[in-house]
Amino acid sequence: MTATAEWASRLSAARPALERASTAELVAGVLRESVIEGSLPPGTRLSEEVIGQALGVSRNTLREAFRLLSHENLLVHEFHRGMFVRRLTAADVADIYRMRRPLETAGLRAAGSAPAEAVREVARRVEEGRAAAEAGDWGGVGTANMRFHGALAALLGSRRVDEAMARVLAELRLAFHAVGEPRPFHEPYLDGNARIAALLAEGKYERAADELLAYLDAAEAQLLATYDERSA
Amino acid sequence: MTATAEWASRLSAARPALERASTAELVAGVLRESVIEGSLPPGTRLSEEVIGQALGVSRNTLREAFRLLSHENLLVHEFHRGMFVRRLTAADVADIYRMRRPLETAGLRAAGSAPAEAVREVARRVEEGRAAAEAGDWGGVGTANMRFHGALAALLGSRRVDEAMARVLAELRLAFHAVGEPRPFHEPYLDGNARIAALLAEGKYERAADELLAYLDAAEAQLLATYDERSA
DNA sequence: ATTGCCGGATTGTTCAACAATCCTTACGTT
DNA sequence: AACGTAAGGATTGTTGAACAATCCGGCAAT
Numbered sequence: 001m002t003a004t005a006e007w008a009s010r011l012s013a014a015r016p017a018l019e020r021a022s023t024a025e026l027v028a029g030v031l032r033e034s035v036i037e038g039s040l041p042p043g044t045r046l047s048e049e050v051i052g053q054a055l056g057v058s059r060n061t062l063r064e065a066f067r068l069l070s071h072e073n074l075l076v077h078e079f080h081r082g083m084f085v086r087r088l089t090a091a092d093v094a095d096i097y098r099m100r101r102p103l104e105t106a107g108l109r110a111a112g113s114a115p116a117e118a119v120r121e122v123a124r125r126v127e128e129g130r131a132a133a134e135a136g137d138w139g140g141v142g143t144a145n146m147r148f149h150g151a152l153a154a155l156l157g158s159r160r161v162d163e164a165m166a167r168v169l170a171e172l173r174l175a176f177h178a179v180g181e182p183r184p185f186h187e188p189y190l191d192g193n194a195r196i197a198a199l200l201a202e203g204k205y206e207r208a209a210d211e212l213l214a215y216l217d218a219a220e221a222q223l224l225a226t227y228d229e230r231s232a
Numbered sequence: 233m234t235a236t237a238e239w240a241s242r243l244s245a246a247r248p249a250l251e252r253a254s255t256a257e258l259v260a261g262v263l264r265e266s267v268i269e270g271s272l273p274p275g276t277r278l279s280e281e282v283i284g285q286a287l288g289v290s291r292n293t294l295r296e297a298f299r300l301l302s303h304e305n306l307l308v309h310e311f312h313r314g315m316f317v318r319r320l321t322a323a324d325v326a327d328i329y330r331m332r333r334p335l336e337t338a339g340l341r342a343a344g345s346a347p348a349e350a351v352r353e354v355a356r357r358v359e360e361g362r363a364a365a366e367a368g369d370w371g372g373v374g375t376a377n378m379r380f381h382g383a384l385a386a387l388l389g390s391r392r393v394d395e396a397m398a399r400v401l402a403e404l405r406l407a408f409h410a411v412g413e414p415r416p417f418h419e420p421y422l423d424g425n426a427r428i429a430a431l432l433a434e435g436k437y438e439r440a441a442d443e444l445l446a447y448l449d450a451a452e453a454q455l456l457a458t459y460d461e462r463s464a
Numbered sequence: 465a466t467t468g469c470c471g472g473a474t475t476g477t478t479c480a481a482c483a484a485t486c487c488t489t490a491c492g493t494t
Numbered sequence: 495a496a497c498g499t500a501a502g503g504a505t506t507g508t509t510g511a512a513c514a515a516t517c518c519g520g521c522a523a524t
Contacts, residue, residue: 020311022507024299048475058509060292063476067256067299079252080475080516098390102338158330164396254476280506290478295507312485312506467524476515484507494497 024064027055031065035074035085036170038177044085046075073171088175090227096168096175097220100149103165104216105209107155111200114155119200122151126197129190138182145186146172148193152212179226189219256296259287263297267306267317268402270409274319278307305403320407322459328400328407329452332381335397336448337441339387343432346387351432353383358429361422370414377418378404380425384444411458421451 021029031051034040052062066083069075076086111119125148132140146169153165176185192215199208253261263283266272284294298315301307308318343351357380364372378401385397408417424447431440 022311024507059475060295060510061508063292064295064299067296068302070300071303079254082475095390095392098388099392099396102334102388102393106334106338156330156334158327160327160331160400161334164331168392256476291506292479293477314506469522471520474517478513479511482509486505487503489502490500492499
């Protein structure tokens with residue numbers, strides 16, 4: 001690689017930062033992040049007046065932002081009642097797992113032809129989870145776990161799969177916020193993550209996929225057990 | 233079931249029809265349908281002024297409708313240049329198939345525990361395709377084919393999978409509009425649909441999934457071959 | 465306890481206005 | 495002729511005001 005190509009390559013890495021965004025898109029990003037990290041809890045009604053004043057945008061712009069978020073399943077629009085942060089039902093949780101299984105297992109099965117970097121990403125996410133656990137940052141463990149699972153599906157190398165996974169994993173965040181304390185929902189899976197990553201690295205893709213199915217069944221059952229209590 | 237519960241049950245079947253929709257949502261539906269059925273071809277710029285006048289809504293309402301459609305991948309918003317009907321690239325087409333494979337094959341593999349009605353739906357869609365072909369309605373054959381594939385993934389019984397499939401199949405419509413004459417892209421697959429449905433009905437789920445993979449590979453290759461010519 | 469009515473608050477939509485941006489055209493320079 | 499620059503026009507992005515439509519809560523009557 002020549003010296004010119006090197007700095008030009010570094011320049012092009014900055015290209016995403018040049019993409020201007022409309023105010024509506026920026027507002028949507030702020031709201032999305034606030035929902036995902038929990039400061040807007042499930043059930044919260046997002047008053048146009050309140051949010052519009054808080055963020056300093058007009059009602060029309062805010063409404064555009066709400067519409068941008070409509071399909072993400074994090075907010076739900078109720079006609080003439082406003083916009084609400086979604087409360088996930090137990091059926092929603094089950095449905096999320098029903099979608100994750102084919103995509104994540106297909107990712108593992110396709111790993112033989114995935115780029116090495118995508119495989120490395122899986123191992124990296126396992127390490128992130130370990131590091132967060134050692135630091136006692138259980139929210140961070142949950143985040144790393146989500147990223148680990150996103151990385152499994154990303155082995156398919158499909159932008160649409162990645163987006164669909166990001167969407168359901170963000171939704172699952174709502175479920176975790178609803179059950180409260182993150183530690184019991186993430187800590188038990190750290191070893192499972194490592195086992196799956198190890199099988200992946202050894203080229204045992206079917207074994208890894210089988211292991212993942214058992215893992216997902218257990219994670220789902222655990223979450224649903226607590227969810228049923230919390231919904232009562 | 234008591235007589236009261238029976239008529240109450242019949243009433244609740246009408247509940248979806250009672251759901252009011254905002255003007256923005258109605259406009260989004262009209263635009264979506266116009267894109268999917270081809271009257272707004274790929275590359276078309278949707279002028280706020282023109283569309284707003286044509287549909288008799290204000291610019292703000294129309295902008296809300298555009299934002300509603302943003303995530304559906306049928307329209308693409310370009311900052312300060314407006315809203316355009318997507319032109320799919322060959323890479324988009326490949327990505328769509330990359331997402332369909334895990335979902336459709338997982339549907340077939342899960343068919344043993346799917347409701348009988350979902351399995352019947354698959355056969356029904358095959359018959360629709362046959363009937364449309366006999367009537368020489370090749371656009372209708374394409375529609376039935378899309379529905380057939382949606383029904384395969386729907387064997388998973390997941391709302392989220394159904395929505396994701398509806399989205400990528402709608403996108404694929406754009407590709408078919410770009411290549412023109414529908415007949416060569418749908419007619420050759422009628423027999424394949426019937427074969428897959430027959431294997432499904434016989435409980436040979438793995439065989440059906442294998443057959444489907446070969447079919448999807450062939451369909452993708454055919455579409456991409458023509459797509460490369462058309463993009464030149 | 466249930467039902468009906470009213471008022472207030474909020475959402476849904478329209479309109480007008482202005483700032484920001486892009487594209488096209490025209491003009492000047494090389 | 496080709497290129498660069500500036501200006502103008504058209505359109506998009508945003509704001510704010512206004513009004514219609516809708517919902518919810520409170521109160522009164524049955």
